[in-house]
Amino acid sequence: MIQPSPHPPEARPAATLVVMRDRADGAPDILMVERAGVMAFAPGAMVFPGGRVDPGDHDFARALALRDIDEGAARIAAIRETIEEAALPVGFMRAPNAAAVAAMREALASGSAISEALRAADASLDLDTLVPFARWRPDYSPVRRYDTRFYLAALPPDAPTPQVDGTENVRLCWSTAQAVLDDADAGRLSLIFPTRRNLERLALFPSYAAAVAQARAFPVRVVVPWSETRHGEEYLCIPDDLGYPVTAERRDRVRRG
Numbered sequence: 724m725i726q727p728s729p730h731p732p733e734a735r736p737a738a739t740l741v742v743m744r745d746r747a748d749g750a751p752d753i754l755m756v757e758r759a760g761v762m763a764f765a766p767g768a769m770v771f772p773g774g775r776v777d778p779g780d781h782d783f784a785r786a787l788a789l790r791d792i793d794e795g796a797a798r799i800a801a802i803r804e805t806i807e808e809a810a811l812p813v814g815f816m817r818a819p820n821a822a823a824v825a826a827m828r829e830a831l832a833s834g835s836a837i838s839e840a841l842r843a844a845d846a847s848l849d850l851d852t853l854v855p856f857a858r859w860r861p862d863y864s865p866v867r868r869y870d871t872r873f874y875l876a877a878l879p880p881d882a883p884t885p886q887v888d889g890t891e892n893v894r895l896c897w898s899t900a901q902a903v904l905d906d907a908d909a910g911r912l913s914l915i916f917p918t919r920r921n922l923e924r925l926a927l928f929p930s931y932a933a934a935v936a937q938a939r940a941f942p943v944r945v946v947v948p949w950s951e952t953r954h955g956e957e958y959l960c961i962p963d964d965l966g967y968p969v970t971a972e973r974r975d976r977v978r979r980g
Contacts, residue, residue: 734860734868736793738801739773741856741921742813743931744878744897751931752897753922754878754885756808757912759893768913768978769903771921772808773871774891776800779836786838789850797872798850803837809895810886813876816847821883828888852876856938857924857965859917859946870945873921875938877931900925915978916948916959923969941966950974 742754755769780796780803789795802814812824819827823844830840841847853874860870887895898906900922907914914922928934944965951960957974961967 734862734870736776736797736800737774737869737871738776738797738804739771739871739873740801740805740813740853741771741873741875741925742805742811742878743875743934745931750899750901750926750929751934753900753903753925754809754811755896755898755903756887756892757894759891768915768918769907770915770918771873772805772811773801774804774808775869777803777836779838782836783838794872795850798853798874799837799848801853801872801874802848802850803831807831808888808892810888811878811882812846813879813882814848814850814852815879816849818879818881819844819846824883854935854938855943856934857921857946858943861917861948871917872943875931875934913978916972917946919972920961920967920969924967927968937966 744752744754746752754772756772757769758767776796777800780799781792783799784792784795787795798814805811805813806824806828810821810824810828812818823846827840827844827846830843831837853876855872856875857873858871859873860868862868885895887893903912903914904919904922904926906912907919925934928937944962946961946965948959948961951958951971953971958971959974959977960971963970
């Protein structure tokens with residue numbers, strides 16, 4: 724295996740949540756959102772709900788006296804962003820109803836910290852329900868660099884129907900990982916490099932439990948894609964020992980952001 728030579732660059736901490744819904748007739752559905760065309764990063768791309776880790780997420784992690792503040796803040800951010808982007812409560816001790824989620828979403832949109840929104844809704848988080856899946860820190864952008872932690876989570880059985888936010892994202896859908904990849908290959912949607920690689924990995928699993936089992940079999944290591952010349956062509960590559968079935972793609976076919 725060829726490893727990237729440079730040290731990972733400084734990057735903004737971010738988190739994303741892969742929400743999975745098992746089906747009786749095949750591979751699980753995954754919640755995807757389409758980013759608005761006006762967004763500075765990945766406009767128009769289909770992604771998992773997620774975003775930057777805010778200072779309030781770190782403050783809340785400290786208030787909870789978590790052992791790993793950065794890890795805890797990332798999990799909190801993944802839950803918060805999923806509420807903001809999809810009005811979907813995942814990672815709660817007890818799933819709040821649709822009205823409570825709407826109130827939390829409105830509070831977060833108005834600038835309230837996640838701790839304040841939770842307190843007003845009398846809700847508590849269960850951070851252990853999020854399963855670490857991956858961590859990506861691409862360094863190919865000279866402007867926007869993110870250190871993104873990916874988490875798996877099962878859709879709670881009593882969760883309300885997700886709702887698009889109409890600002891950061893303009894569409895959401897439930898789809899199998901393979902169906903999203905097929906739509907991207909047919910030109911019906913756009914995927915950035917990390918999302919495509921993670922969907923290819925998710926397409927391996929017949930259930931949420933199978934995804935969790937593989938995630939736990941591969942300890943999370945930071946993925947920093949690198950360029951490599953193969954047979955006279957430039958490829959963007961990732962390590963081949965982290966559970967990904969596809970580890971290289973020609974750079975001229977890659978959407979990076």
